[in-house]
Amino acid sequence: MTAMTSEALRTLASTPRLLVALDFDGTVADFVDDPYSARVIPEAAEPIARLRDLNNTWVAFVSGRPLNSLARVTEADEHALLVGSHGAEARLGGGVVDLGLDDDERHRLFELAVSLAEVVDRTPGAVLEHKPFGYGVHTRNVAADAVPRMLADARHAAERIGGFLDRDGKDILEFAVRDTTKGDGVELLRQHLGATGVLFVGDDVTDEDGFAAMHAGDIGLKVGAGATAALYRVADPRGVAEVLRKLVEKRAALAVGQGA
Ligand SMILES: [Mg+2]
Structure with missing residues (x-):
């Protein structure tokens, strides 16, 4: 972590209402083969719990996972703030933001499911995941030389039906009928x-x-390698845990100062 991050963290720690x-x-949990067995690493769980205990401070998860899956792996209670499906679904402290599908969206999703199932069936190791607003094609266990062909076939299938937003992720290509993003999710939480x-x-x-x-004054923190618009970077979830620990310590110290 650079000295600049430390200064930026100090500024953020003093904000009246912190999200x-x-x-x-890959951010607070390590990647595992069974997606439902993923959990927040203990090093991060501790500062997350301490942040939640501070006044005017909230911790939310913003994920590409469907809301139900995200609730399960984060072991969410009724106060949890969760944004799933890249901003298309949210649970804001007990209130579910329900964004139901219309008939046209349902019809196109059904056609997509049939087409993608054919692509996945002829590719050993490929897995098709049903998401509330689309489908994900997992390539983690597909032979490397078979991946480009499968992804091209999947894109072609989606283009034939039309109207899907596709997203490349780590070992996954997703198609969604809603073009929400994690940026929408962050904005939803910021305003809520x-x-x-x-x-x-x-x-x-x-x-x-x-x-x-x-x-201005917010902090975007990128985990791992790759091009990014974030101003700061750490190597892995343990690096994230370290930043969270510093943030909670700075903010807790300020609260003590204000109370004195
Ligand atoms: Mg991730």
């Missing part, structure tokens, strides 16, 4: 909470929309 918005996979400062952390290409939604 800490975290991607989940009246946040005056935001820390957004993510590791994947789709998190770039979250970094683009940062305002």
Whole structure:
């Protein structure tokens, strides 16, 4: 972490209403083969719990996972702030923001499912995941030389039906009928909470929309390698945990100062 990050963290720690918005996979949890067994690493769980205990401070998860999946792996309670499906679904402290599909969207999703199932069936190791607003084609267990062909076939299938937003992620290509992004998710949370400062952390290409939604004084933190619009970077989830620990310590110290 650079000295500049330390200064930026100090400024953010003093904001009246702080939102800490975290991607989940690869950001506060390590990648695992069974997506439902992923959990926040203990080093990050501790500062997250301490941040939640502070006044005027909120921690939210903003993920590409469907809301139900995100709630399960984060072991969410009724107060949890969760944004799933890249901003298309949200649970804001008990209130579910329900964005139902219309008939046309449902029809196009059905056609997409049939076409993608054919592509996946002829590609050993490929897995098709149903998402609330689309489908994901997982390539983690596909032979490397078979991946480009499968992805091209999948894109072609989606283009034939039309009207899908496609997203490249780590070992996944997704198609969605809604063009929401993680930036929309961050904005939803910012407005819901009246946040005056935001820390957004993510590791994947789709998190770039979250970094683009940062305002002056906010912090975008990129995890791992790759081009990014974020101003700051850490290597892995343990690096994220370290930043969260510093943030909670600075903010807790300020609260003590204000109370004295
Ligand atoms: Mg991620």
